[in-house]
Each structure stands twice: as structure tokens, then as C-alpha cells.
Amino acid sequence: MLTKRIIPCLDIKDGRTVKGVNFVDLRDAGDPVELAAIYAQEGADELVFLDISATEEKRKTLAELVYHVAETINIPFTVGGGISSVEDVDILLKNGADKVSINSSAVKRPELINELVAKFGSQCIVVAIDAKQIDEQWKVHLVGGKVPTEMDLFEWAKEVEQRGAGEILFTSMDHDGTKNGFANEALAKLSKLVNIPIIASGGAGSIPHFADTFKEGKADAALAASVFHFKEIEIKDLKNELKEEGIPVRI
């Protein structure tokens, strides 16, 4: 049976992890490769690296990081953050990334999705969507959720699917950082609307939140950062409890 995926997300700046991590067994808390290896060992199903650096050397630094991650870990990983061209994606995939996620660049020029799918296949193209509820309507936001647009989350998700994306990573800006649970209502609606996998993001604070997003939110995967980095939730405990709840997970 296909299992629900647990995905730790690592924020990267200039080749280093950004948010503090609370791993006593980590020799270098800022080394993404070492952290990735630990997550893989602890039972993470997949990893996401989100690059937030804005330097000119960004492309080269990220490619090098991807190369070292691919060299080290034996589970799949996605790379996102500022990817805006076929060439960007080509470099990351050649260095060993399994998937890339695009966000603002796809909103600005939706044909980019078609171009990437035609060249690399749907299986490696994830479209990340950040959205926030404004006057009862979910509006797509850009630049890490800072800039609102007039686009409707559900219309955009449908278009993203039609253009060939393999997966949607939906972050609710209303839930992100609150630790009050995922946006399950919107997630369930998304899951019903499109027939590609949905990764839930934003709001993870406790183990029951994950169970809820799989049960009520119908999510195919759940992504979180700080609860894993600060060891508030251990992946092993999380998976054991999900299994007890009757949710299929890889243990």
C-alpha cells in the first residue's frame, strides 16, 4: 500500500541551514548534509531543501550542496527557492536532485511549468503554492508569502495540474508558524479538485496534527521544519503513532 510521507524541510542560506537546530548529536549544526543524513536515518520519507540565499553565487553554491546531499543520502529530495528557468532545473537535476519545486516564477510565467514538464517529465516538477485567506477567499501569495495576488488558490491548483506538474506543495500562510495544525479544509478541497499528490505544509505542532491532515485534509504527504529541527517531534514516534491510528506509513 502506498504510504503517507513525512517530509522535513531545511531552509538553506549560502549553503548552510538557517533556522537553528537542536540536535545534540550533530557535529556541525549548520551543515545541511549532516542533518539530511540524520533525518534519512530516522525514517524521513523525503526531504525538501528551500534555498533562501540571494547572492550571485547562489546557483553554484546550491548545485554543490545538491551534489553532496545526493552523494550522501539514499532517500529522495526536492530543491526549491528562486528557480526560474529550464537551465536552473537542469543544473540541479544533473547534480542529483530528484525533484525541484517552483513557486513565484510559475505564477509570473505559467508556461514555465509546461516547458519543464516537456524537458524533464512531470515526476520531478513540484509546484509550491503559498496562500492566505482574505475575505473568505484563498489568495495565492508570492515571494515567500509576502506579496498577495488576485489569484485564487483552487483555480491556480487546477491550472498547475493541467500544465503537467507532478505534485503540489501547498503552504497555508495563515497556519505557518502557528503550530495549531494544518489547513485541513482547504487541503481536502484541493485533494478533491486535482488528481495529483498534495503535500500539506504550515501549522505542524503536534503528532495529532499530522494524523488530522492525513485523515481530514486527505493530504498525501506532510511537511514540517521546526518541530523536527528542535526535536519537539521525533520522526520515529510520529510514525508509530500514525500507524496506531491506522494511517499507512513506512516504518
Added chain:
Amino acid sequence: MKLVIIDYGAGNIQSIKFAIQRLGFEAVLSHDAEEIRQADKVIFPGVGEASSAMAKLRDTGLDKLIPTLKQPVLGICLGMQLMCKSSEEGNTKGLGIFDLDVVKFPNTVKVPQIGWNQITELQSDLFKGIPENSYIYLVHSFYSPKGEDTIAQSDYALPYSAALQKDNFYGVQFHPEKSSEVGSTILENFLTVI
């Protein structure tokens, strides 16, 4: 042992190279017919779209070479699908090693299938030491149905071939290079047991 990964411009072969390195072996990337023919073992990877990958094989003559190879050959993901008779994806004629037609998953399930699923009815030394119901990582929209060459099955909407074997040809739908310790053992079996 001389190990060649067929490099025909389709997909992420860096990961396979790294997975082999982690097992303590070295692999050469090549599209040279002579080099491939002289290898002890050959890995035939592939991700992406079937008809364009097949076109790349035809351009380099590899479509003629691969079915004539005598050493163990392991097709991975799209590589395995291209070893079948045909694929519904892009209406593609395959290499015809396995007498099976690759078709798309029905839309009663999410397509592509992405994630970790289980393998059962394991019937080959490729799975030596691998328990039934072990988890492997897959990403695919098309699948090969079950047939007489099926050596492992998985279930998504219906039971389908997770692995195939005929004579010296092996194919796996999943990514052993991304399937944690289970995947490493399967790759190691291909390199040392087969």
C-alpha cells in the same frame, strides 16, 4: 568488475552512480556501444517521458544494442518500461524484451504515484535477504501489468509488476538508489549475487 550505466541523456543518473559508490563499486557512464558490450554488468536508467527517451535511444543506435546484450542488465523506472513491448505514454514502441504493454494508472487513484509502496511475491535472487512487504520508493504514472516475467509485484489501484526478469534482463519500476537500505541491498544483489 566493470560496470556501465547507459548514459543517453534521460534522467538523473548521478544518484545511481552515487548509490553504487556507497556500495564500494565504481561505475562508468557511457553511450559507447563497445564499452557497454564489454561491461560485466549494465544499468539502464531513465526518468522522464517514454517517446522522447526512446527517440534518444534510436538516435544513438542503443535500441538495437540493448536487446542483444548477454551480461546482466538492470533497467530502472523508465528504463524498465522501455524494455517492454510498448508504452501508452506517447504511443511508444519499446525494446520488446518483456512481452508486456505499459499503460497509464486509472484516475481512481492519484497519478503519478509518488512515494513508498510495498513489494510482494518476491521471486528472484535480486531480492535475496529482502523480506516480503518491504518498502521501496516509486514515482510513475504508467505501469507494467503482471505477466510471466513478473518477479515482484506492488499494488496501486491494482496489482502490477514492480520488477521483471527474462534471461539476463532485469527491470525494476522503483528507484533502488532512493529506497534506503532495502534499495541498497537490491542494488548490491544485482552487483554481487546475480
